[in-house]
Amino acid sequence: MKKLTLLATAAIFGAMAMSAQAADKLTLQLKWVTQAQFAGYYVAKDKGFYKDADLEVTIKPGGPDVAPSQVIAGGGADVVIDWMPAALATREKGVPLVNISQVFAKSGMMLTCRKDMGVKTANDFKGKTLGVWFFGNEYPFLSWMDTLGFSTSGSNPDITVLKQGFNVDPILQKQAACVSTMTYNEYWQVLDAGLTPEELTVFKYEEQGVATLEDGLYVMEDSLKDDAMVDKLSRFVAASLKGWEYAVANPDEAADIVLENDATGAQTEKHQRRMMREIAKLVGTNKVGRLDEAAYQRTVDILMSGKSDVVIAKKPEGAYTQMIWERAQN
Amino acid sequence: MTDQQTGTKPSHWGRLYNGQILPVVTVILAIIVIWYAGAVYMNSERLIDGYERSKTDWEFSDLVEDSWSMERPILPAPQQIIEELDNTIIDKKITSKRSLVFHAWITLSSTLLGFAFGTLLGIVLAVGIVHVKTLDRSLMPWVIASQTIPILAIAPMIIVVLGHLGLTGLVPKAIISMYLCFFPITIGMVKGLRSPDILQLDLMKTYSASNNDVFWKLRIPASIPYLFTSLKVAVAISLVGAIVAELPTGAVQGLGARLLAGSYYGQTIQIWSALVVASVLGMVLVWAVGIAEKLTLRRMGGQS
Amino acid sequence: MAGRYDPVLIIFMGFSLVSFWFPVGHDGNDSVTWWFDIRAGALVAASVLIAGIQLYFRVTNLTFALFVTLALILGVMAPLLAIDTLRTDGYEAIGLWIYVAGLGFLAWRAMAMLSKAAEFNRLISFAVPALFGLWLLYLWQVVTTGFGVPSVLLPSPGQIGDAIAANGETLYADFYQTVIKSVLSGFVFGCGSGFLVAILVDRIPFMQRGLLPLGSLVSAVPIVGIAPIMVMWFGFDWESKAAVIVVMTFFPMLINTLAGLQATGKIEKDLMRSYAAGYWQTLFFVRLPNALPFIFNALKINSTLAMIGAIVAEFFGTPIVGMGFRISTEVGRMNVDIVWATIAVAAVVGSVFYGLLALFEKRLTFWHASYRRAR
Secondary structure, X not given: OHHHHHHHHHHXXXXXXXXXXXXXXXXXXXOOOOOHHHHHHHHHHHOOHHHHOOEEEEEEXXXXXXXXXXXXXXXXXXXXXXXXXXXXXXXXXXXXXEEEXXXXXXXXXXXXXXXXXXXXXXXXXXXXEEEEOOOOOOHHHXXXXXXXXXXXXXXOOOOEEEEOOOOXXXXXXXXXXXXXXXXXXXXXXXXXXXXXXXXXXXXXXXHHOXXXXXXXXXXXXXXXXXXXXXXXXXXXXXXXXXXXXXXXHOHHHHHHHHHHXXXXXXXXXXXXXXXXXXXXXXXXXXXXXOOOHHHHHHHHHHHHHOOOOOOOOOOOOOOEOOHXXXXXXX | OOOOOOOOOOOHHHHHHHOOXXXXXXXXXXXXXXXXXXXXXXXXXXXXXXXXXXXXXXXXXXXXXXXXXXXXXXXXXXXXXXXXXXXXXXXXXXXXXXXXXXXXXXXXXXXXXXXXXHHHHHHHHHHHHHHOHHHHHHHHHHXXXXXXXOHHHHHHHHHHXXXXXXXXXXXXXXXXXXXXHHHHHHHHHHHHHOOOOHHHXXXXXXXXXXXXXXXXXXXXXXXXXXXXXXXXXXXXXHHHHHHHHHOOOOOOOOHHHHHHHXXXXXXXXXXXXXXXHHHHHHHHHHHHHHHHHHHHHHHOOOOX | OOOOOOHHHHHHHHHHHHXXXXXXXXXXXXXXXXXXXXXXXXXHHHHHHHHHHHHHHOOOOHHHHHHHHHHHHHHHHHHHHHHHHXXXXXXXXXXXXXXXXXXXXXXXXXXXXXXXXXXXXXHHHHHHHHHHHHHHHHHHHHHHHHOOOXXXXXXXXXXXXXXXXXXXXXXXXXXXXXXXXXXXXXXXXXXXXXXXXXXXXXXXXXXXXXXHHHHHXXXXXXXXXXXXXXXXXXXXXXXXXXXXXXXXXXXXXXXXXXXXXXXXXXXXXXXXXHOOOOHHHHHHHHHHHHHHHHHHHHHHHHHHHHHHHHXXXXXXXXXXOOHHHHHHHHXXXXXXXXXXXXXXXXXXXXXXXXXXXXXXXXXXXXXXXXXXXXX
C-alpha cells in the first residue's frame, strides 16, 4: 500500500514536471491535402517559429471528405482553416465558429472555360454544362449564377451543374464547358494537360465582383473566453504569419518544405513551386492576416443575396474577432 | 472440374491443356492484347484533338506510339504501369513516402487489425445466435440490415465521431474494416455451427454429453471449413474497408491515400499502380488464409 | 422458468429502485429525482410493478409476454420526459442512466418471452426483431439528446425523422437517380452477363480454369479505385455508376453460378442420360434448378454491393442529384440530419431489395436442405 502511494505521488509530480516543461499543444486542421496552399504553417513548423513561440503544433491534412467545421465541432482540432461561406453557414447551423485571422486577402477561385465549346462571355453559360465543387465550396458559384439570373436547379435549368471531382478531367474530355479551378492549382493542371491560355476563357471571381473570402483561421467561440487559450492562439497566429511572410519571400524553399511534409509522396516539385508563387499573390501585403471588414461585409452580402439557394438567412453576429490578431502584433 | 477427358493417354499438350498454367496465361495474354488496343482507342480522341490544335500531320503509327506513352492517359498501357511499379517499389527505399511498399504496409496493418476485430466479433455473434434463441430471432435480421448502411459513404463522419470519442490513428480505420468484414464471418459461422446433422447430435446425447461438450467437440470442428470459406471473403473485404477508411483521415498514408492523391492530380498511372498493388495484396491475403485453412484441416484429420 | 425467480427481472427491479435515490437531472439550480414530474415517477413505478407481478406469477405465455412489453413501453417514456425538461448530462443524472441500463434488461426479457411465444404465431416472430431495432433507436435517441451530442456530429433519430419528412421530394429524386437508374441497370447487366458467361464457360473447362483466378484478383480491387476511372470513361451520369456496379457484381455471379452448375451429382446426370436427354435439357431441368441456391446467394451478395457501389461511385463526380451526391455534399454544408435521412433511405431500400430476393428464393428453392426446420 505504501509503495502504491509513493508511486502515485511520483507519477503526479512527474506529470506536473512534464507539463511545466512541455510546449503548449495545438492542433490545426487543414482544409485540403498538404500543398503549398498551406506553406506558411509548414514553414513555421519546420523553421521553428512555433517552437520559439513555445508551441507544439500538429498539422492535420484534410481532403475532399473532411469538413473542417465538423472536425472542430467533434473536438478533433483547436484551429481550422476554412472558407468564409462555409464557416458562416456552419455558424448558422449552431457551431459557433469565429474568424481569428484572415490569411488570404484575395480569392483564388475562377471558372475556366473552353473557347471551342462556345464560352467567351458570361452570357454564354446558358445551356452549357459547368463543373462545380460542392462540400461548402459551391456557395460563391451559386451566388454568382443568381446575380447573372441563371437557374441551376429545377426541371429545366439554364445551366447543367456537375459535381466535379478533384481533377480537371471534365474539361479535358469535353464533358463540361467550364470547370472550377483555383488560380494556384487546378488551372495549371489544365495547362499541363495540353490546353493553352489562348484556348481558354477565364472568369476570376475577384473580377466578377462575386469573390468571397477564402482560407482563414477559425476557432470555436468558447476558446476565446479562456485567457490562456487566447494567449496561445495569438502566439500561434503570430508565428503562422511569420511563416507566411517567410514563405512569400522564399517561395522555392517553402515549396520544398511542403514537399518534405507531404506524406502521400504524390506532389511534384514543379507544381508546388508554381503553386507557391500564385499563393503569394493572394496573401495580402499590408497588415497580413488582419481581416478586412469591407471584404467581410462583401462576403456576407453576396451570401445573403441568393434568391434560390440562400446560404445564410440572417446577418451573422460576432463571426470574427480582431483581438487575436491585435495581440499577435506585439 | 467437369468431365475429364477419359480413355486416351494424356499427351504433353493435353496435360498442359488440362492444367492450370496454360489457361491462365492464355487469359492474361488475351487481356493484355485487349488492353493495348483499348489504350489506343481510349486515348486517341484527346491525342487527335492535340494534333489538330498544334497542326501536326500524323500517321496511325504515331497515334499508337503516343497513346502508349502519354503522361496522363485515360487508360495507361501495361508497360507504363509496370514502369511506375518498378519506380515506386524497387527503386525507392522502403521507408520513403514515395515507396508503394511503405504505403501497402500502412494499409496492411489496419487491414489485419480490422480483420482480427471482425473475426472476433463475427464468431461471438454467431455463437450467440446459435445458442441463444432470443438473439437468433432479434439479431439476425439486423446483422443483414447493417450491411445495407453505406458505411463507405459515411466513413469520414465515422472517423470524426470516433475522434470525438478519443479514438484516433489506426483504430478508427480498423473499426470501419471490421464493420464490413464481420458480416460474412457471422453468416458462415452460423451455417457452420448448425451443420452437424441430427444423427451426430443424437449420438452426442447418447454419450450424455453436456451442451459444452457438444459445442467444443462437435459444433466447432464442424464449423471450421465454413469459417475458412468466409474468412477468405472477409479478408478481401477488410482490405477494401481499410483503403476506404484512409480517404477521410486526411489521406496521408496508405494505398487509399495514393489512389485519392492520384485522383486529385489526374495522375492516372499512379491510380492504376496503386490499384494493382491493392489487388495483389488482396490476393496474397486470400492465399494466406487458404494456406492456413489447409494446415488446420490437415491437423484436424485431413478432411479437405 | 418455473420454480426459480427470474434473475433478469430482479436485476431490472434492482436498478430501477436504486435509480429512485439518485438525481435524474438538473432543473435550474437543483438536482431532482424521478418525482420532479408526477408522470415520470408514476411511469417508472408502473414498470417496476408490472415486472414484480411477472416475477410472482412466472408464466411465460403470450399474454404475459405482451404484459412485460407494456412495462417496457411505459418505462421508456420516463427518461424521454426527463430529457425533455431537465439538463441530463454527466453525473447530474446518474439515476436516469442507471434506470436506462435497467431497461436494457427488461427489454431483453420482453424479447426472450416474445420469441418463445413466436413459435406458435407468425405475427409475433416479426415483433421480436422490430422490438430489438426500436430499442437500439431508443438508446440512440436517449444518448444523443441526454448528453447533448452536437447534431453536426450525430443527430438523434427524432431529428432524422424530421429531415425525412421535410425533404421528401429531394429524397425521392435522389432515390430515382441512384436506385432506379444506376443500381437496377447495373445490377441486371452485371448479374445477367455473369450468369451467361458462366453458362458459356461451363462448356469450356479450359476457359474456366483461366477465368477463376482472375475473378479473385478483380474481387480484391477496391471500388474506390474503380469509381474515378469509370467516371473518366463513361461520363458523369448514371452510366458510370452502372459500370462500377457491373464490375463489382460480375465475378461473384460468375463464380457462384459455376459452383452451382457443378453441384449436380453424377447420379442425376446418369439418370438424364438414360432418358436420352440432351445437354440443354439437362441444363434446364436439372442443373440450373440445382444451381438456384448458389445463384440466389450471389444475387443477395450483389444486391448490397450494388447499393454501396452506386453511392460510393457518386462521390467521384455526379450530376447534382443522387444519394451519394446528397451524402457527400450535405456533410460539407453541415446538414448532417439530411445525410442520415439519405442513409436511412438507402438502408431501407437495401433491406427491401434483399428481402424480396430472399422471398423469391424461398418460393423457388423450398426443396433445399437449408429450409428444413432449423434445429
